[in-house]
Amino acid sequence: MISYDWDTSPEQRRTVPFQYGYIPDKASSRAICFLSMMSLSFAHVMLRTFSCGLLAVTNMRWLTYYLAADMGLFFLYKIVRKDFFYFINMTGIVRLSISILNRFVIKGMVDFTMLIHLRGSCEMGGFWFLVTLLLSMTGSIVSAYLYSNQYQDDDKLDTESLQAVLGSLSAIWVLSALSLVLVMDRKYLSTFYNFDTASDYERKCFMNAREDQDDLKSELLTDHPDMYRTWGDELLKPWTLKNWDRWEEEKPAWFTDAWIECVPNEYIPYDWRVKYNKTKGRVEDPQMRRRSSVQQVKMLMGGLEEK
Incomplete structure (x- = not known):
């Protein structure tokens, strides 16, 4: 898992010590963290896929509205916090285009892969990373409700099966998240919900x-x-x-x-x-600026004396 490798990387911990290091050094704790991250990612991705699939078969327009609103809220959050533009040192339409593309791709990657290291403030940001995780849970519940009440075809899944799948995935999600929080170095817990900008x-x-x-x-x-x-x-x-x-x-x-x-x-x-x-x-030497002012005064005084 990429996020596990990033957090345990000595180079990442050396260069960004306040962001990487939540996985403990003890072997047993690392194993639990790894398994928790894997199962949490699995549950998150499955719940997200579950939501999209149910909305797609119920009403494709609802899926479009859901995905557009989800992405739009993320963009709005970044814009309101003056954190939308990417840190790349370019200007104008190039920087705007790269920023739009990057935000779109990063949001999509977190939605459908849950790469934990993308919670960094230069990318998703801790708070919106947490919002995305919670939306995967609530979105699946809403999608299941709409499917049960609006989808009328003969091949419709029965309510019991739907609840069983949703309940199992939700249980894995909750237990994995709790396990990760209990085992991780909790001084890094704020990186999963902070409001830091880039x-x-x-x-x-x-x-x-x-x-x-x-x-x-x-x-x-x-x-x-x-x-x-x-x-x-x-x-x-x-x-x-x-x-x-x-x-x-x-x-x-x-x-x-x-x-x-x-x-x-x-x-x-x-x-x-x-x-x-x-x-x-651009920037002038302060001493040169003072000398220039003195010369101007002398020239003015000289002109007055001639008169």
């Missing part, structure tokens, strides 16, 4: 990185500026201004021309901005 996620990435993990911090500046606009001046700017001379001397592998081009002008020391020729029409 910007909040990246801020946590910076805050949780160690002093020697400049490579991880540097990746944040390659994302779209919207991802760090609200906190970049507080955290990223002091970090780059403090360490730029050292990076120029040490030349780490990630410190490339392409990376420097991604860094906002105001995050680069002025002397280096001049060397990179990144000041034109």
Whole structure:
């Protein structure tokens, strides 16, 4: 299972320690977590498929409305929270198109595979991941009710069989979820329901990185500026201004021309901005601005004296 591999990956736990690590290190606990994740995924996918199948045979338009409303609510949630655009560093119609496609695909993957690692704030988000799980349960109940009362063909499933299937899958869903919660490291439980945005996620990435993990911090500046606009001046700017001379001397592998081009002008020391020729029409040296003002005053005074 991909989600199991992601959470137990040493690299993921090193780079994003606040998101990955809910599976304990003890072998028996890991086995229980793995089985719980597998059975929860099975129950979720079957309930979702069960719902779609019953709605499709009852009234195809109802299935269309259900899927459209489900996707539309997810899009609306992301838009209202100003978290719809993907973190890719592009602009205009390209960024909009990629964001729409990504949100659509990620939502579909969670709906029909329940990949737990997609609960990350840059993807589905913890809260809407939980909403999706609950909708798979409630949607199956509503679909079964509509099927029982609206579908009239001779090959209709009897109510007892329908209830047996729905009850069994729901029981597996509940027991698997409880088992996972009881065995997992519960300090990560909030990642399954929090309201963090992609910007909040990246801020946590910076805050949780160690002093020697400049490579991880540097990746944040390659994302779209919207991802760090609200906190970049507080955290990223002091970090780059403090360490730029050292990076120029040490030349780490990630410190490339392409990376420097991604860094906002105001995050680069002025002397280096001049060397990179990144000041034109953008950020000026405060000292140069004061000198220019003094020269203007002198010119004005000189003109008055001539008169």
